[in-house]
Amino acid sequence: MSNKNISITLTTNKKQKPDVNNLVFGKVFTDHMFVMDYSSDKGWHDARITPYQPITIEPSAMIFHYGQTVFEGLKAYFSEDGKVLLFRPEKNMQRLNQSNDRLCIPAIDEELALEALKELINIDREWVPQAEGTSLYVRPFIISTEPTLGVHPANNYKFMIIMSPVGSYYKEGIHPxxxxxxxxxxxxxxxxxxxxxxxxxxxxxxxxxxxxxxxxxxxxxxxxxxxxxxxxxxxxxxxxxxxxxxxxxxxxxxxxxxxxxxxxxxxxxxxxxxxxxxxxxxxxxxxxxxxxxxxxxxxxxxxxxxxxxxxxxxxxxxxxxxxxxxxGELSMKLYNTLTGIQLGKESDPFGWVVEVEQKVEHK
Incomplete structure (x- = not known):
């Protein structure tokens, strides 16, 4: 299976879903992840969705020694009418490239990254929790993988996206x-x-x-x-x-x-x-x-x-x-309005919300 040059390998051993009423931030991860590699001679290549699994990396990989890495964080929400929604995801990919520039990491194709993100969410759609206040946290990140101890921008990188169902940030309501x-x-x-x-x-x-x-x-x-x-x-x-x-x-x-x-x-x-x-x-x-x-x-x-x-x-x-x-009154109004837009409950005058359209083959 493939989509816009993204190869897809589905897991044959799906994990048990956690209790949506007892979700802990960033402890449990979905069945699949996105991976893409970079080398100075080939550029970004081999975009793929695979079962979530450990990665093999050499002890001399530059990420461990010089910290050349960037990341993002965003959420996917399950709306009352059964849609899966993202909030301004293009801004996250833009900011990822801004971080890339500062850390001397090659820019990613933002359009491809967004397509990969949507495809990954669509495949693991059943992991988007539906309980009130819950969401699917999405973590795109890039690490330098070149096995060299010299201090210079690496020639090899991995761009990955992993996802984790998370509970409400406020267990008992919004408190100062x-x-x-x-x-x-x-x-x-x-x-x-x-x-x-x-x-x-x-x-x-x-x-x-x-x-x-x-x-x-x-x-x-x-x-x-x-x-x-x-x-x-x-x-x-x-x-x-x-x-x-x-x-x-x-x-x-x-x-x-x-x-x-x-x-x-x-x-x-x-x-x-x-x-x-x-x-x-x-x-x-x-x-x-x-x-x-x-x-x-x-x-x-x-x-x-x-x-x-x-x-x-x-x-x-x-x-x-x-x-x-x-x-405060304004704090509460902002919270209710923004979360309402993210969940599709409030009108979205800015066009911020992006729907992840369901695809039959990944049901």
Whole structure:
């Protein structure tokens, strides 16, 4: 079987599906995966869907030594009328290529990657969970595989897509989280890899996250790496502040990841005629806005949670409680609207939702 130069080998040993009411993020994977190889002499080639299985790679493969890798994350949703929907998947493939460029990884064919993604989801369609709040998490990624210890861009790569059914990010509804502002460690600086979605960014964030959790905080708020005063991201999400009726988010500056949920939130706010601005904003301004009684809401945005309200900020031994520690009205409206669009329950004025059309041969 083949589709647009993608060869397909179906498993003869399907796995048991997990209990949709007890899904754990990223622990169980579907029956199949997509793989495509790259070599400097052949380019990207041998696009294939195979049974999910371990890969064989040499100990000298450059990914283990120099970290040349990028990844993406998106979700497939099961709608009330039985459709499987993706949310702005073309943006993920565009961003993957932007990350590729920063890490000196050859660009992928975005159209082929999207076709492969749809084909893979269609084959493993029965893995898309149907319970409320659940989805199929999709992880495209690229690793360098050349077995060489010299420091240079690799000549060989693998592009893969794996998928995992996941539960609701919020087990008991959407609740505000407590955030510690990070003063010691730095996530990224302009000119670094902050705007790329690469593994090293996440590895370097773990220590600060660990320290914050020990103090009872869910995540850290990163400040810029030069002046250590301007707000960048919260945890692995983008961040928004509602101050005196206006929504403010840090402008993309070369060290902040251009979140697809972030972009979607900005579009929605403008669509609702809610004042929204992207600009450089300092942590001092946020705490001053609180003292002036103007800090109305704070929330993070990302693929996993969509909207994550912030109920508390801790910085320089000073603690502030945002909106009485409750989820704000705008945060809730954004969450309900965006998840409604993703699930096909709400109108989609922007054409964001893409249906994965069912194909008879893969039923």
């Amino acid at each position: 989280v407590k955030i510690a502002v990070e003063n010691k460690y730095v996530r990224a600086v302009a000119g670094g890899t902050g705007q790329a979605k690469t593994a090293g960014n996440y590895a370097s964030s773990l220590k600060a996250q660990e320290v914050a959790e020990e103090k009872g905080y869910s995540q850290v708020l990163w400040l810029d790496g030069v002046e250590r005063k301007y707000i960048e991201e919260v945890g692995s999400m983008n961040i928004f502040f509602k101050i005196n009726g206006e929504v403010v988010t840090p402008e993309l500056n070369g060290s902040i990841l251009a979140g697809i949920t972030r972009d979607s939130i900005i579009h929605l706010l403008k669509h609702w005629n809610v004042p929204v601005v992207e600009k450089r904003i300092s942590i001092d301004e946020i705490f001053q806005a609180y003292k002036d009684g103007q800090l109305e809401e704070v929330f993070g945005t990302g693929t996993a949670a969509v909207i994550s309200p912030v109920g508390e900020l801790f910085w320089n031994n000073e603690r502030i409680i945002v909106n009485g520690g409750q989820t």
